[in-house]
Amino acid sequence: MLRALAALVALWPAVICAQAERITIRLAPAPGQRLDTRLSGEGHLVVEDEHRPTAPPFNLHLATTIGMTRVVGNESAERRVDARVTVDDIKIDVTMNRGSTTSEPTVLTPLLGQLASRQATMIYDADGRIRQLDTAGPSNIVLDDSLKVLVGSVFGINGTLTLAVGESVTRPVDAAVPLIEYRDSRWTGDMRFTLNGISQEGAARIAHTTTALSGGLTLVHNAPTPLGTLRLKGDGTLDVDLKRGLITAAEQRVTLDGLLEYGLSGERLHAHGTMTMSQTTR
DSSP states (O other): OHHHHHHHHHOOOOOOOOOOSOEEEEOSOOSSOEEEEEEEEEEEEEEEETTOTTSOOEEEEEEEEEEEEEEEOOOOTTSOEEEEEEEEEEEEEEEEEESSSOOOOOSHHHHHHTTTTOEEEEEEOTTSOEEEEEEESSOOHHHHHHHHHHHHHHHOOOSEEEEOTTOEEEEEEEEEOOBTTBTTOEEEEEEEEEEEEEEEETTEEEEEEEEEEEEEEEEOOSSSSOOEEEEEEEEEEEEEETTTTEEEEEEEEEEEEEEEEETTTTEEEEEEEEEEEEEEEO
């Protein structure tokens, strides 16, 4: 369970111009582009055993930097576009302990480090939504699941938004999160987008939005009965190049809190923490 929570933590404006027209923001790259994305994230998670209140808590801190390349193909006759994603480099720094400053061994760092050079393919539909996500190369169920979580969390905001400056729109979220050993887990909730303004930056027209996230991650450990749900709440910013359909910069802050049951006796763990993420693409 702790390894799945660790994987979750590892893996997730400028000038405002007063304009009244409604615009369409496509959150998917236009065909025929090569894109380089840099991602950095930091998370801290505390897990406490409710049946043993005097026991020292489990503390987990992760810092992650990731570089990925996307090569976006041409549009097909069915108006679908595929994008080949390559993990160029990935670095995970982990500190894990129980009530002390001494770090304990973790399999997470070498495991996620093996994602370097692995590839995945995303297929976008005519509305810019991801319809298919497959991994490429030698099959490895653990690494394949980890790669899908990574790619899905970084590029999972997609589709189109139509709104005017000062207007907000809310989109539902319902996505599978195949965490290691927790393959039937799901993230459900809502994300609200607010358009703050549009600026001209060189030849690019950039839409500046803020985001608000609410929902929960339900963890299922190879069984029909969920272990519990971690409540998620967050806010952030999103800048989009309107012509290229490209999220050029993003910031996200998330808090999580919830109770999880484990073991035959149904012992309960209280998990709570914070995550921050920043992303740039050129």
